[in-house]
Amino acid sequence: MIQTPKDHATLADDFNIDEKRVGWHDDTLWWIREKRDKIAWQVPDWELLRDAASNIKDHVLSNLNPYLLQFEANAIANGITVHWAANAAEHNQIVLNILRSKEINKLVKSKSMLTEECHLNDFLADNGVDVIDSDLGERIVQLAEEPPSHIVLPCIHKKKEEIGELFHKHLGTPQGNSDPQLLTEAARHHLRETFLSRKATVTGINFAVAETGEFVVCTNEGNADMGAHLADVHIACMGIEKIIPERKDLGVFLRLLARSATGQPITTYSSHFKKPRENQEMHIILVDNGRTKQLGRADFRNSLKCIRCGACMNTCPVYRRSGGHSYHYAITGPIGAILAPNLDMEKYADLPFASTLCGSCTNVCPVKIDIHQQLYKWRQVIVQNGYAPKAKALSMKMMAFTLSSPFAYHAAGKMGRIVLKYAPFTVNNKFNPWYKQRDMPDVPTASFGEWYQKNRNNNEQ
């Protein structure tokens, strides 16, 4: 039997089986959202900062071709080798070729959502390269053989007892011990060995400065730096939208990034890599993978302004209650739901519907992406292209018919009230998704139309 891939709603159902865990997940992310608010409100001119960041990114996207050329020229002048990859496969092959040219088959990698998007780890494993993720959260999901469920907090869905179990199995920590301090210490020792023994490292890039050819990598753990400064080969991967014009623009973005992400004033490390060390090789891979296409979609271009802070996930009522894995894409949450359909509209047709369109994501976005508007626009594009789920398409057709015909509208309303009154079991059952977590409302005795007719007559008498 061919297994159909599960959609967001089905995967969210899986996550919702354990109600207590959903509550915990929801509360944890909301707590991070509250930390973000608290620290953002301490910054005078926070909204002006968001405006500045948004306008800088708009400007970059409108002048991206010259900025890419400028960045490339400066990076090369700094002694960095620059590669271009049209898609995920080419990106992965470039990484593999670099490793093979140095006869390296072991790699330590710090967090890069781009490499998740490209499924680099799977590709390298298939080609005999051993990859260890060095961000603690990423290492945890790697040991669990799961993808990250959040772009900033990769194992936010995991309870510490599960992590204790994983570490007992893989790192030899005492069974039944789930103390975060002890588990982190165990990971520190395990990964220190890794940093000291691996000759190549892959990192992501938060910002690439056209003016100077340098790139900035932000971490709290120091894992990107430990990897990069000990390895002979440093490969840094970035989407082409990560460019900013000048070094001083970092002032705007570094003020926004960590405050929006976790409510910290700044990440522990904001490292500026301009030139390789003596005898070190430094590579940058510039990746398109659908980005030029998104740049050409006027309605969705704004999504390329994203700086991957994760604020839209922490605030999203759907993400918090459905978990990151329900998005079945590397970038989860509201921003993922507007990026994924650009890559594969059919496969990710369900994601723009996984939203209440409440707009909270748009309100917290540090670069002012109109996320909820784009979710709404994607729904229309997806339906027009025939990718809406059959049941949804059919119910929308019925709705359109009902709402466009006064007779059908009144008949349907009456029928609904009769059914609810005399045969409530036909809706109060598990086949009605609305009933799953709620009670059905009391049946009104009359429609608004009927009530108005009656009262108008009464008043006129």
Place this chain on the structure above:
Amino acid sequence: MSSRAQILAAVLANQPAILPMPVFEPFSPQGSNNLDLFVATAKGIGSTVHFLGGISEVKQLIHSNFSVGRIISPMAELSDVAETDFADLDAHTLEDVELGVFKAHFGVAENSAIWVTEELLGKRVSPFICQHLMLLINKTDILQNMHQAYDKIGTANYAFGTFIAGPSKTADIEQSLVLGAHGPRSLAIVILG
């Protein structure tokens, strides 16, 4: 056509009509006293702050906190308490360093980040690989925010530079904050003058 040419052509074809680079007024300062804000922020993210008069007091601080273990510093004035000639060693040999002591360019009040560049570090890895880190700044080198920081950095031609704010940390396990992820377990900030 190469991927490079293909990507650049697609970008050129799809990028919208040029929008201007925004010009923004200087952003308002947070608080009225940079030093107070710096100290409060630094302590808030787990650093310790020490106001000291000069190098001899720095040595005392080192002595009272780190009686055993390897200490490195590129500062010649510390040569009697620290290894100062490690710049030519293989980076991996620093794995057993207990304490690294470095002069820094300046600190930033709004986030307590401290700017250091390669020439102040001896080796790039040194402020990351040590178990504990001590950074020295002058009292007069505390700026208000990141805009002032980049104004000060200007067009400096460093090969590697980093802002360091606090000890290395993680909260990946159930959001419980743990200091000492991969880098230093503690950061002592010494404010001189």
